[in-house]
Amino acid sequence: MRHPNTTLTGQTTMGEWLVHPVGAPLFVELLAQDGLEALHLGLALGRPLIQLVQLTKGRISESAIDDLLQVATEKLVAGGSGTAGQEGLRLSVPVRRGMTLDEIQIRDPFILSDSIDSTYYLYGSTDKNVWSGAGTGFDTYQSKDLIYWEGPFAAFRPPSTFWSWGMYWAPEVHKYQDHWYMFATFTALNGHRGTQVLKADHPIGPFRPWSDGAVTPHKWQCLDGTLFLDDGRPWIVYCHEWTQIHDGAMYAQRLSADLRCTEGTPVFLFNASDANWSRPIQGLSPSFNFPAHVTDGPSLFRLDNGHLMMLWSSFGEHGYAMGIAHSTSGNIEGPWTQEQDALWSADGGHGMIFRPNDGGLALTLHQPNTTPDERAIIWMLTERERTVALGKRR
Numbered sequence: 460m461r462h463p464n465t466t467l468t469g470q471t472t473m474g475e476w477l478v479h480p481v482g483a484p485l486f487v488e489l490l491a492q493d494g495l496e497a498l499h500l501g502l503a504l505g506r507p508l509i510q511l512v513q514l515t516k517g518r519i520s521e522s523a524i525d526d527l528l529q530v531a532t533e534k535l536v537a538g539g540s541g542t543a544g545q546e547g548l549r550l551s552v553p554v555r556r557g558m559t560l561d562e563i564q565i566r567d568p569f570i571l572s573d574s575i576d577s578t579y580y581l582y583g584s585t586d587k588n589v590w591s592g593a594g595t596g597f598d599t600y601q602s603k604d605l606i607y608w609e610g611p612f613a614a615f616r617p618p619s620t621f622w623s624w625g626m627y628w629a630p631e632v633h634k635y636q637d638h639w640y641m642f643a644t645f646t647a648l649n650g651h652r653g654t655q656v657l658k659a660d661h662p663i664g665p666f667r668p669w670s671d672g673a674v675t676p677h678k679w680q681c682l683d684g685t686l687f688l689d690d691g692r693p694w695i696v697y698c699h700e701w702t703q704i705h706d707g708a709m710y711a712q713r714l715s716a717d718l719r720c721t722e723g724t725p726v727f728l729f730n731a732s733d734a735n736w737s738r739p740i741q742g743l744s745p746s747f748n749f750p751a752h753v754t755d756g757p758s759l760f761r762l763d764n765g766h767l768m769m770l771w772s773s774f775g776e777h778g779y780a781m782g783i784a785h786s787t788s789g790n791i792e793g794p795w796t797q798e799q800d801a802l803w804s805a806d807g808g809h810g811m812i813f814r815p816n817d818g819g820l821a822l823t824l825h826q827p828n829t830t831p832d833e834r835a836i837i838w839m840l841t842e843r844e845r846t847v848a849l850g851k852r853r
Contacts (some may be wrong), residue, residue, distance in 0.1 A: 467531045469524060469619030470593065473511065474504035481534050489527055493518050509619040524619045532616075532665050558608045560835050563600060567629035567683075567756060567809040568823045568835035570605075571662055577816055579605055580662045582614065582630045582641075587831060594627040597643065599663055605815065605837060605853060614664035615641065615657060622672055623655075624648055629756065629809065632662060633686045635693070640718055641666045642695070644682040645673065653677070654684030654697055656718050674714070674721050679703065683809075686718075687711075687759045689791040693718060696728070696769075696791070698754040701740070705747070707731040707754030709771065709784075711791050726792050730754075734782050734797040736804070737773040756781070756809035765789060766845050770822075772808035775801050779828040781808035783846060798846065812840065812847070821853060 467482045476486040486508075490496060493515055503514055508527075511519050565583035572579055581600040586592075596617055600610030615630070617623070623645030630643035641657040641664075653673025657666035675681035675697050684697035693714040701707040709728040712721045731737045731752035739750035755772040762768070767786040772779065781803040784795045803810065803824060810824030820840040825833045839850035 467528065467535075468596075468616045469509040469528060470507045472505055473500060473508055476508060477504065482531055485527055485531055485534075489519065489523065492523075521620050528618055554610060554612070556607075556609045558600070558610070559606065560608065560837070563608065563610075563835065564831050564833065565835050566825045566830075566833045568825055569629075569631045569811055570813050570821075570823050570837075571632050571634075572813050572816060573634075573662060574816060578603060578662075579816075580632065581608065581610075581835065582632055583825070583835065584628045584630075585611065586625075586627060589626065589628060589830065592625055594623065594625040594645075597627060597630045597641070597666075599632075601663070605821075612663045614659075615643070615666040618668070621645075621668070622647055626652070629683050631685055631811075632666075634662075635686070635688075635718065639666075640669065640686065642684045642686055644684070651677070651680070652700070653679075653681045654695065658718075670719050674719075675712075676725060683756050685757055685759065686714075687791060694791050695721065696757045696759060698757065701731070701751045701753050705749045706752045707773070709754055709757055709769075709795075728793055729784060729795045729797070731773050734773065734784075735799050736775045736780065736782050736797075736801040738775055740774055756811075758811035759791075760812040762842055762845075762847075764844065767791070768846065769795070770802070770810055770812065772810075775804055777805035779806055779808045780804050781810055781824060785845065802847070802849065807836070815853075820847065822847075822849070 476482040512521055565585055568583040570579055570581055579602045585598040586595050597615040598611030599614040600608040602608045626646035628644040630641050632639050632641050639659045639662050642654055644654050646652045653675040655673050656670040658669035659666040680700040680703040681697050684695045687694045687696055694711050695714050696711045699708040708730050710725040712725045713723045715722055731754045737752055753773045758770045767789050769784040772781045780801040782801040783798045786793050786795055806828050807824050807826030810822050812822055815821050820842050822838045822840050823835055826836050837853040839853055840847040841850050
């Protein structure tokens, strides 16, 4: 049996709930509402909590399970003395201090720099196997200097009735109107993939579903949605996947002011093949009758002079790579042009740009591109009039 301070989810076994210092009294109380005691469950104690709905033939409902999960999470958060309950969250995941980035397996890294408390928060695809199997959720790490990190903290764990079972990818966290919003990619059991918006009161979380499922078009295969404010108006920029259209595309769409849903129609920005450095994926099944180009990881950034550019990833001459697109109009709708060569040309990508608290401009991306070896790396950038150039590794 796992340590009693393990994260509590709908997939946690009922036996583990019974030995958890926070979960046990809540679970016993739930059973009592149906006239049950733990001993009545017998071998079923080895089953996930969510199966209690089936075992009681619906007398204990899914909504009751969700209420239990919410109360347990709130008690964990409230259980400590840190800002917004950070210490409480540390109860749910074994936390290490003094880690360097080469000790943290992570894909699609995103760094939020919070100038108020001078803290950096690192997010990314953190499941051990992001390509298959049940998804655990997303963890985050925090640092004061970008060198030594503390974590993991359980930023998101899916509620029992969550629509996606696995392949949880590329979370980004943005501060917007005094709250923090996570944009992340999820995959349904039927294979449909899209970006959902989650919300929290603190960068560490816990993040809870905010939009009603994915905000990207429901009949499209989409991933890697990111938030961008253009003249104060929120937009989501996302990829329409090559798996559906062969030549992956980048789109933008207006979001409602509360970020719960999209408005209007998708605006086409560009195709992957528009970039001279992008190459078709090699080794695909013969069922793919056309060259397939990937679009991944859009991340928008304005230079000090107002010029708008976008990092995005695809495959290049030497594997996974990342290039830069430019908006000639200065707004999200473009038109967009592509730099001739990739900014990062081999075995790494899905990056984003941020400003460190001590000045300058920095880039984070994952390298290499193979699981489980991927790690976040940070490079300083030189800011030029209309682009950036790689500097020294930080």
